[in-house]
Amino acid sequence: MKCSFWPRPQSLRGRFTIANVLFLAAGLVLAAAASIAATYMVLIxxxxxxxxxxxTALDRAALGSDGLRQLCTLAELLQMGKGGASVADAFQQDLFIVLDAQGRPATVCHDDAGPVTADQRRMADALSDPAHLASGGTSTVRSGMTEYRVMATRLPDGTLVVHGIRLNGVKHAIGKLLIWESAAGVVLLGLLATGSLTAARRRLSPLEDMVETASAIAEGDLSRRIGAARHGSSEVEQLSSALNAMLQQIETALTESERATAQLRQFLADASHELRTxxxxxxxxxxxxxxGMLDPDERxxxxxxxxxxALRMSRLVDELLALARLEDRPALPHCPVDLAALVGDAAADLAAQQPERPLTLLPAGVGGAAAVRALGDEAGLRQVVGNLLxxxxxxxxADSPxxxxxxxxxxxxxxxxxxSGPGMAADDAARVFDRFFRAAPDRARETGGAGLGMSIVQxxxxxHGGSVDLDTAPTRGLTVHVRLPAAAP
Incomplete structure (x- = not known):
C-alpha cells in the first residue's frame, strides 16, 4: 500500500496546477534567498x-590613551550643567572599548565617568584576535543576545580602540524583508494556483470533448465527431483533426462492411432462390x-x-463466376478495340432477330469504314454491348425505335x-445495377434472365476504368451512357 504525505490528484488539471505551484515556490525561495543575502551583504x-x-578619523587625530581621557574630561567640563549626554554616554551607545597593552579593557574617562561595563568585558573576552582587527579587518562578535560588527584601531602609544555597531537594525530589516517576501510569495502562489486551474480547465476542455465523443461512439453514435476547440492549442487541433479523420474512416469502413454483409445476405438469398426453382x-x-409416370410424348x-x-442454371453459374472474377479486379488486357465494329455486329444481330424494329446508328459510319477505338478487352466490351442490346x-x-x-x-x-420503350421508375433505375434485380419479376420465366446482365455491364x-449511368423515366424510354477510355489514334 502506497502512502505519501503530499496529495496526488488523479486529474490532469490538478497535476498541472501542483507542478506549477511547486516550480514557482522553488523559484520564489531561491529568489528570496538571493535577495536577502544581497541585502545583508549591502547593509554589512x-x-x-x-x-x-x-x-581613519582616529588615525588622523593621532591621539593616545591619555589624549582620549583629556578629550573626555574637556567634554564633561563643556557640558556640565547643560543636561546633555556626556561623551562617555555617547561612547556607550554603540561598542567602544579601549584595550591596554595587556589586552584588558580600560576606562576612557577619569573618575569613573566612563567605567568599564560588564558588556564591554564580555566583548573583550569574545575578541579572539584584536591584532588582526587592527590591521584593517572586520568581524562579527556576539555579546549575549546582541551582535556587533567591530573593527580595531591601534593608537600611537600601542593602545587598541575597538569600536563597533550593533546589528540589531540589520536583523530587523532582514526580518521585515523576509516577512514581506513570504507574504508576497503566498499571494503569488495562490494567484498561480487559481490561474493554473482556470487555464488548465480551458485548455483541456477539448480532451473532455474527446472523451464525450468516444463515449457516444461506444454507445453506437458513429456519426459523432469532435468539435472545434475554442481554447485549444495547435497540437490539440491537430489531434482533433487526426481523430476525426480516423473516426470518419472507421465509420466508412463499418458502413461498407455492413453494406457488404447485407449485399452478401441478399446475394445468397437471391442466388438460392434462382437456383432452387x-x-x-x-x-x-x-x-x-x-x-414411369410419363407417357412417351410427355417424356x-x-x-x-x-x-x-440445366442450361439456365449453367448460364446463371457462368454469370456469377464472371462477376466474381471482375470483383477481384483482374488485370484486363488493354489493347485498342474497334468498338464501332462491335456495335455494328451487335446491331446486325438485333436487326436479324427483330427486323421490324427501327434502328438508327450515329454517326452513319458506325459499323462501316469509320473506326472508333477504345482501350480495353474485346471479349468484355463485346459482352457489354451484347447485354445492353x-x-x-x-x-x-419489337416496333419501338x-x-x-x-x-x-x-x-x-x-x-x-x-x-423508346416504357422506361423505368426512379426507384427501379436506382437498383438496376443490383444483382438479381428485375424490373418485371413476373417475366423472369419468359425471358430466362436472372437479373445479372446490368451488374456485369457495370x-x-x-x-476498364470507365463509367455507366442511366437516363430514364416512365413512358420516356431508357438511355444508357457508357464512357470508356479511348485508344491513341
Missing amino acids: GQIDETLRSQS PLASVRGYLQLYEK DRALGRVSAE GNVLVHTP LTIELVREGGDVVLRIAD AVVHA
Missing part, C-alpha cells in the same frame, strides 16, 4: 564602510421419369424442360443506346 558593507571611516423442376421431372417434353433448366430486345416492344450513338469526346469514347466498364 555599509556598516563596514562606517567603521573604516571612524578608524430450376432445381425443383429438374428434380420433379426426374422423379416422374424414374417412376420428351420433360427431357426438354430438364435440358432448358439484349435488354432492349427483351424489355421493349432504337438509336445507337458512338462518339469520341476528348480522351474518352461514349456509347449511347436510347430506346463491373466490366469499371474494370
Whole structure:
C-alpha cells in the first residue's frame, strides 16, 4: 500500500496546477534567498564602510590613551550643567572599548565617568584576535543576545580602540524583508494556483470533448465527431483533426462492411432462390421419369424442360463466376478495340432477330469504314454491348425505335443506346445495377434472365476504368451512357 504525505490528484488539471505551484515556490525561495543575502551583504558593507571611516578619523587625530581621557574630561567640563549626554554616554551607545597593552579593557574617562561595563568585558573576552582587527579587518562578535560588527584601531602609544555597531537594525530589516517576501510569495502562489486551474480547465476542455465523443461512439453514435476547440492549442487541433479523420474512416469502413454483409445476405438469398426453382423442376421431372409416370410424348417434353433448366442454371453459374472474377479486379488486357465494329455486329444481330424494329446508328459510319477505338478487352466490351442490346430486345416492344450513338469526346469514347420503350421508375433505375434485380419479376420465366446482365455491364466498364449511368423515366424510354477510355489514334 502506497502512502505519501503530499496529495496526488488523479486529474490532469490538478497535476498541472501542483507542478506549477511547486516550480514557482522553488523559484520564489531561491529568489528570496538571493535577495536577502544581497541585502545583508549591502547593509554589512555599509556598516563596514562606517567603521573604516571612524578608524581613519582616529588615525588622523593621532591621539593616545591619555589624549582620549583629556578629550573626555574637556567634554564633561563643556557640558556640565547643560543636561546633555556626556561623551562617555555617547561612547556607550554603540561598542567602544579601549584595550591596554595587556589586552584588558580600560576606562576612557577619569573618575569613573566612563567605567568599564560588564558588556564591554564580555566583548573583550569574545575578541579572539584584536591584532588582526587592527590591521584593517572586520568581524562579527556576539555579546549575549546582541551582535556587533567591530573593527580595531591601534593608537600611537600601542593602545587598541575597538569600536563597533550593533546589528540589531540589520536583523530587523532582514526580518521585515523576509516577512514581506513570504507574504508576497503566498499571494503569488495562490494567484498561480487559481490561474493554473482556470487555464488548465480551458485548455483541456477539448480532451473532455474527446472523451464525450468516444463515449457516444461506444454507445453506437458513429456519426459523432469532435468539435472545434475554442481554447485549444495547435497540437490539440491537430489531434482533433487526426481523430476525426480516423473516426470518419472507421465509420466508412463499418458502413461498407455492413453494406457488404447485407449485399452478401441478399446475394445468397437471391442466388438460392434462382437456383432452387430450376432445381425443383429438374428434380420433379426426374422423379416422374424414374417412376414411369410419363407417357412417351410427355417424356420428351420433360427431357426438354430438364435440358432448358440445366442450361439456365449453367448460364446463371457462368454469370456469377464472371462477376466474381471482375470483383477481384483482374488485370484486363488493354489493347485498342474497334468498338464501332462491335456495335455494328451487335446491331446486325438485333436487326436479324427483330427486323421490324427501327434502328438508327450515329454517326452513319458506325459499323462501316469509320473506326472508333477504345482501350480495353474485346471479349468484355463485346459482352457489354451484347447485354445492353439484349435488354432492349427483351424489355421493349419489337416496333419501338432504337438509336445507337458512338462518339469520341476528348480522351474518352461514349456509347449511347436510347430506346423508346416504357422506361423505368426512379426507384427501379436506382437498383438496376443490383444483382438479381428485375424490373418485371413476373417475366423472369419468359425471358430466362436472372437479373445479372446490368451488374456485369457495370463491373466490366469499371474494370476498364470507365463509367455507366442511366437516363430514364416512365413512358420516356431508357438511355444508357457508357464512357470508356479511348485508344491513341
